[in-house]
Amino acid sequence: ENFYAYDVSTQEKMKFYVTSMYNKTLFSNELRFLCEISINNNFGYVPWDLIYKDMNFIPRIMFEDIVVSPKTWRIF
Structure with missing residues (x-):
């Protein structure tokens, strides 16, 4: 599953x-x-399964109105 931004009016990704050498960490x-x-159409892997094992x-x-991770249940 990929994470991406899309244009609300056209639904295009x-x-x-x-396009500069500006240090991205200063953005x-x-x-x-x-x-x-x-x-890569994603913002990195967060190992929720390891963090909350x-x-x-x-x-x-x-984060604000963005779902970073859906609620999850572990069923035995």
């Missing part, structure tokens, strides 16, 4: 490019996020 969080998801329930994790 959007890609963001940096605002929002701009850095858009550039990161454009690299002993938990039976992981709540939904959100």
Whole structure:
């Protein structure tokens, strides 16, 4: 499953490019996020299964109105 940004009016996937040697770590969080998801259509793997391996329930994790990880239950 890929993570991407899309244009609300046209429903087209959007890609963001940096065309300078400017240090990306100095970008605002929002701009850095858009550039990161454009690299491989994802913004990195967060190993929720390892971080929460002993938990039976992981709540939904959100940043503003973006779902970073859906809520998950471990069923035995």
